[in-house]
Amino acid sequence: MADAPSLLASLKGLRSAPTLSAAEQGQLADELMAALATCEWFTVGVMAPSAAVAVASLRALETRLSWEALELDPSGEELASIEGPVFLKANQNNGRFLVRRESGLGEGLLITGHNPVDPSAEDTWGPLPLGLFDD
Template sequence: MSSKDIEICKLEDLDKLRSAPKLNKNQSEKLFHELRSIINESDWLTIGIMSPSLEIGMNIIRRIEKKFECNKMECVTLPSSEGPIFLKANQKTGEIHARIEFGLGEGILISCQHYDNSLTSKTIGPFPLDFFD
């Protein structure tokens, strides 16, 4: 399903998308407000970034860390070549793993995690790569 087929009004509208939609300012502000409340209730985040390059992906991680006042995470696994990248960052471990991955869409996935196993973690997104600018 493409973002042109559905209207993006709430976080759940992103669930069926393979790649991040283009959002207008009002959509971004509404989604960010909804996302922030879910993040504030979580214990830690895991972040997945589908990006055209490692540099772009790492810049996005740094913006998210700053926006939510997270500790700076360290990239422990780097790809041996250039290309489209998938980054997986785990706030709990402080580690970022990066690998070349062809055929992915573009976007940011945020998973809100909990120490209490009775609470369900939820992956939200994909958000546009410029969502946290």
């Protein structure tokens, strides 16, 4: 009998992150941490109903994973001026993030792991629930 697909793998191709029980969120976090451990740096996409929710989700992720806080890219729009649904794109390699208006997206976090030494470890995970990393 083949192994059941992991919860993390089951998210691929979804438009929005599913609602998960506390036990499922714990399982998902454990699977994600194992996958992230194989990568050197990350890009993050956050599909959220507002800029404030997107940035809060990024900050919770940074805190939980002990990442250095990324800075808002000065070439982007001021966060306070962005209304409605957004897409936040964060890049650990350059230390910055941008937020843009984007309607028609689902909701959730997408994390892409990068490993130039072992490209087979690279992947994109999600969409993960926006509150997965909240305390």
